[in-house]
Amino acid sequence: MRSLVGLICVIVAASCYLYSLSLYLPAGPRLRPHQTADRQHVEQAESEQQPADSSEEPSRLKFPSDLDELRELAELLQFYKTEHTGYVLLLFCSAYLYKQSFAIPGSSFLNILAGAIFGPYEGLLLACVLTTVGSTMCYLLSQAFGKHYIVNLFPDKVSTLQRKVEENQDCLFFFLLFLRFFPMTPNWFLNMSAPIVNIPITFFFCSVFIGLLPYNFICVQTGVMLSEVSSLDDLFSWERLLQLLAIACMALLPGALIRHFSQRRLKLDAPSPNGLVADKKVQ
Template sequence: MRSVVGLVTVVAASTFYLYLLSSYLPPGPQLVKRNNDEGVESSGENSENNLRSDGRLAESRLKFPSDLEELKEMAQLLRYYKTEHGGYVLLLFCSAYLYKQTFAIPGSSLLNVLAGALFGPWQGLLLACVLTTVGATFCFLLSRAFGKQHIVRLFPDKVAVLQKKVQENHSSLFFLLLFLRFFPMSPNWFLNMSCPIFNIPLTLFSMSVFIGLMPYNFVCVQTGSVLSELSSLDQLLSWRVVLQLLLVAFAALLPGAVIRHYSCTRLQPSSTAVKKD
């Protein structure tokens, strides 16, 4: 009972913080309208009304994107605010990302794409990798504090299979964790919540998340960076964009191919373990 109350308290407090952060927006960059022929500037009252209207519109549009259309609108809105409130946009993005990762809410891939559109390919990649690692670590700690017994009760078969893999490959545990991130037999959210059950060291877990999910983050961030530069769908078929996307795909597949090649010698298959027994 205490674990449920503690978990609900953490979720409620985090949700309230994110709600306050997204509700009380700073004023957007003021756009002063002029009439070039008459040299007349818009009145202060009208400008103030426009800012209030823009603020209400922005507040209604600040939500987790669920598709590419909403993602595009969100990117336009945050790029508009980023011109004068870069710190606020960074804080809002990091808070939303960590919220999703900590509580295992689907949709992080769209936020990775948004990182590429807002912060560029390399800053966006670094930010996505750090936030993925920190968010997964928070999920790990939350599960260790409140949820281990519930994970075992809800997913007994998955826990048993993963526990067997950990026991068989205890001597190459870090390599196993990397392999599971590149070729997940279970979703990432389940790995984040179940690793405390097997007493995986936190440092080992965090390093495997940072390295193992880097190719996935790279693909999403680079895609967001490419798409943010397009002004029409015709540009999507240009040679520059096609070659850039092919390079992204190759860079993402290469680490996985290396891991798969060495997995035969480093990781012990279940069949071998059965024969030894």
């Protein structure tokens, strides 16, 4: 009971911090004179087309759930980033770590957002670091508060993962990389169950950073392309198609190497319907 209360306190404290950070937006960046004139001209034209009683609602920060909300959020944060880079960086890191630490789905949208806001290189570095740190925080939270509950909720999955970890102790790091490149079990479950099956935190940390690098790379590059593409013609240009081909090749290469190594060294069985590896039973 004490562990549950402690976990609830951590979640409440983190939620209050993130809400207060998103609630108090700094003042918007100042516009240059020609930008101000253009903005006034656009606002005047829009006011003539809208009813007199219409009022503009203030922008609110929230986790994006689709591409439209993602594009709107990216434009808003890019607007603030011109003069409030520190605030945007702090807000993005806090939101990312919140999702990753508590195993909340939707981190792919934040990876795409990283590419749209910070660019291909800074965005990729940021996504990899935050993914690794957030997953490690999930590991530590599970180790401190959640062992008993995870075992009770997923007894079969935990026992299966425990058995496969024991069978691959001599090449445990490559086994963890294989699970990240070819997720036979969801990443959120692997993050929470890793301390239960006695995976060292150093192996866990490095395997997350390296194993999720191709996935983060694809998401960040997608965000960069979304921020640059304004029409379908731009998306299907030869330059974009060649860029997509290069991204696919770079993302598939590490997985192919790990798969080649796993066929010789790792002890893996056929995946079962529930997404985890299952033992082969002889009748």
